[in-house]
Every structure is written in structure tokens, then in C-alpha cells.
Amino acid sequence: MKHGLRQIRAFVEIAAQKNFSKAAEKLCISASTLTLQIQQLEAELGVTLFERDKHQVSITFEGQQLLIPLKSILDEYDYAMHLSRNMADNVLGVITVAVLPTIASTLLPNWIKIFKTTYPKVKIVVYDLNANEIQEAVKTGVVNIGIGTAEQSDAAIDNIRLFEDDLELFVSKENELASFEKIYMRDVLHYPQILTLPGSSVVQIFMKNIEQLGYNIQNIDITCQVRYLSTALGLVNVNTGVAILPKSTPVSNFFPNVVRRKIIDFKPSRTIFVLQPKNCSNATLSEAFKNIVLENI
Structure with missing residues (x-):
């Protein structure tokens, strides 16, 4: 008709x-x-x-x-x-999501809010993990979907690019670097470094680019290694050291002394992906959540 x-x-x-x-x-x-x-x-x-x-x-x-x-x-x-509205309102189930901490505290809450308008009774379990842990969780089926980097290609995982997350210098206002008009990596390495733990995408990118610039990692003063970026920000806030972290890192009022600066000769970024196992269970809910992520970035 x-x-x-x-x-x-x-x-x-x-x-x-x-x-x-x-x-x-x-x-x-x-x-x-x-x-x-x-x-x-x-x-x-x-x-x-x-x-x-x-x-x-x-x-x-x-x-x-x-x-x-x-x-x-x-x-x-x-x-x-x-009938379709009633079905959506009464869909029961669980979605497990592994996500980088920076994404978990910034973009993820809005994605969940949008998802819940259609599937209010679906439970969402969130794991804050580093890059390697996310890939392993997706590959082994511990989670339905991951939001992170893809440090190693894996035939068992589908990757869909979301966005580029640049790395920047986070420094205390009390540190003289904060007043520099131009900052180079040699200036940054003059101060104690606060790094994330091995296995995180940030530390892997940091190490790789430091070597490419010709610096010996053994000569760098690494004062602290932490799991969470909020811990790194706390240390930067009291001028324990400086940190190179993703641009997406949220800086709250708890860290009033922290400022961001670009490094002229250090411009790496990490690519954020949606990761899914090729043969995923709970496919309908996972696809619905994935589409919300892709449409609201």
C-alpha cells in the first residue's frame, strides 16, 4: 500500500x-x-x-x-x-562493561542514562580496568563490551574506533613548569614523574615515545606509579611530581592546583575503541548499548 x-x-x-x-x-x-x-x-x-x-x-x-x-x-x-514498548520496559538482563577509568567517570554515565530510558530493568555491571585487562576481559567473555585501547590486535575481538585521546602534561601551579611559555620533554623529565602502573595504555605510550625521543628510561626519576588517574592528580596537586595523562582525565575541585600544559615535542595520543568478542552472548542488549556509545560520542 x-x-x-x-x-x-x-x-x-x-x-x-x-x-x-x-x-x-x-x-x-x-x-x-x-x-x-x-x-x-x-x-x-x-x-x-x-x-x-x-x-x-x-x-x-x-x-x-x-x-x-x-x-x-x-x-x-x-x-x-x-507490545513493543511493554517488551522494552520489561526486558530483564545484565550487561557487563569494562572501561578505562577516565571514560568511566566522564562519558560512561551519560551512555548508561540513555540506555536506561529504553531498558530500565537491565542491570549494568561496570569494571574499571586498564587497557590490557579490558582486552583480556572481552576476549575471555568476562564482559560483554569494552571501552578502551587496542594495544594488541586480536582475531577474537571486533574493534570500532571512537575517538583520539591526546596526552598532556598535568602539573601543579606551584611547579615552575606551570609558568613556562613553551614546554619541551627535556623540561618535563627534569622533574619526578608520576606514572600509571604497567599494563595501562598511558604508561605504554609514555615509554614508547620517550625511547623514540632518545631518552633512556633508566635515567628518568619515577617517583610514583599508581593505578588510578585520580591518585596521580592528587600527587600532582601537592607537587610530588608531574604526570603525563590523557586529555580526557577529569580534574575536579579536589585538585585546585592542577593545570594542564601541552608539550611541544611530545604529541602522542591513544585511540579509544569499542571492543566486543566476535561471538558475543547477550547480543541484543550489547548491540543496543554499543549503538548508544557510537551515537553519543
């Missing part, structure tokens, strides 16, 4: 109201639009549905014969819509 539900709904409403103006008001459309919809339906069906004069509207014999089957189409459609 070329013309659809709007034309059928217009026909059924006029038959019920026996008045074009009242039907148009009920459908929240103009009388001219309603007339056009009826003309379109009549042209497709090849019959006249209504006899109309200045005083009244009456349904034709052909229109009366078609009223019940056309109304049943609307009823079936309305029932299907009600």
Missing part, C-alpha cells in the same frame, strides 16, 4: 466524527491536510469514501465496507506498538 497509516487514521476518524473539521482537530492537523489524505487514499483504493455537502458528511457504501478492515489495520499497529 503506497499510502499508510496517516491516511487510514484520517478515514477512520472522519467516519467516527462525521465531520471533517472535528476530525482534523482531533488529529491535530489542518482541514486541508485531512482532505488531501482522504483524496490520496481514495485514489489508491479506487473508490469514493465519503459523500460531502455544505451541511454533513456521510460515508459511502464502499467506505462502509472498507471501514472494518482498515480499522483493524490501525488496531493491529497500535497493539504492536504497545
Whole structure:
């Protein structure tokens, strides 16, 4: 059928109201639009549905014969819509998500909020993990979906690129580096370094780029290695050292002394991906969550 539900709904409403103006008001459309919809339906069906004069509207014999089957189409459609909404509202299940800590505290809450509007009864379990742990969790099926880097390609995992997350210098206002107009890596390495633990994407990128710049990692003063970026920010805040961290790292009011600076000769970034096992279980919910992530970045 070329013309659809709007034309059928217009026909059924006029038959019920026996008045074009009242039907148009009920459908929240103009009388001219309603007339056009009826003309379109009549042209497709090849019959006249209504006899109309200045005083009244009456349904034709052909229109009366078609009223019940056309109304049943609307009823079936309305029932299907009600059923689909009810199904979505009552879907039960669990999604497990492994995500980098920076993403967990910034982008993830909004993704979950959007997902919950459609699947309010689905439980979401979040694991804050480093890059290597996320890949392993996705590969072994511990989680349904991962948000992280893909340090090593794996045939068992599908990767979909999300965005580039640049690395920047985080330094205390009390540190003289904060007042430098231009900062080079040689300036940064003059101060104690606060790094994330081995296995994190940040420390891997740091080590790789330091070597490419010709520096010996053995000669670098690593004062602390931490798991969470919030811990690194706390140490930077009291000027224990400096840290090279992702641009996405949130700096809250708990760290009033922390400022960000770009390093002129150090411009690496990490690519953030959605990671899924190729043969994932709970595929419907996982796909729904993945699509929300991809559409809201």
C-alpha cells in the first residue's frame, strides 16, 4: 500500500466524527491536510469514501465496507506498538562493561542514562580496568563490551574506533613548569614523574615515545606509579611530581592546583575503541548499548 497509516487514521476518524473539521482537530492537523489524505487514499483504493455537502458528511457504501478492515489495520499497529514498548520496559538482563577509568567517570554515565530510558530493568555491571585487562576481559567473555585501547590486535575481538585521546602534561601551579611559555620533554623529565602502573595504555605510550625521543628510561626519576588517574592528580596537586595523562582525565575541585600544559615535542595520543568478542552472548542488549556509545560520542 503506497499510502499508510496517516491516511487510514484520517478515514477512520472522519467516519467516527462525521465531520471533517472535528476530525482534523482531533488529529491535530489542518482541514486541508485531512482532505488531501482522504483524496490520496481514495485514489489508491479506487473508490469514493465519503459523500460531502455544505451541511454533513456521510460515508459511502464502499467506505462502509472498507471501514472494518482498515480499522483493524490501525488496531493491529497500535497493539504492536504497545507490545513493543511493554517488551522494552520489561526486558530483564545484565550487561557487563569494562572501561578505562577516565571514560568511566566522564562519558560512561551519560551512555548508561540513555540506555536506561529504553531498558530500565537491565542491570549494568561496570569494571574499571586498564587497557590490557579490558582486552583480556572481552576476549575471555568476562564482559560483554569494552571501552578502551587496542594495544594488541586480536582475531577474537571486533574493534570500532571512537575517538583520539591526546596526552598532556598535568602539573601543579606551584611547579615552575606551570609558568613556562613553551614546554619541551627535556623540561618535563627534569622533574619526578608520576606514572600509571604497567599494563595501562598511558604508561605504554609514555615509554614508547620517550625511547623514540632518545631518552633512556633508566635515567628518568619515577617517583610514583599508581593505578588510578585520580591518585596521580592528587600527587600532582601537592607537587610530588608531574604526570603525563590523557586529555580526557577529569580534574575536579579536589585538585585546585592542577593545570594542564601541552608539550611541544611530545604529541602522542591513544585511540579509544569499542571492543566486543566476535561471538558475543547477550547480543541484543550489547548491540543496543554499543549503538548508544557510537551515537553519543
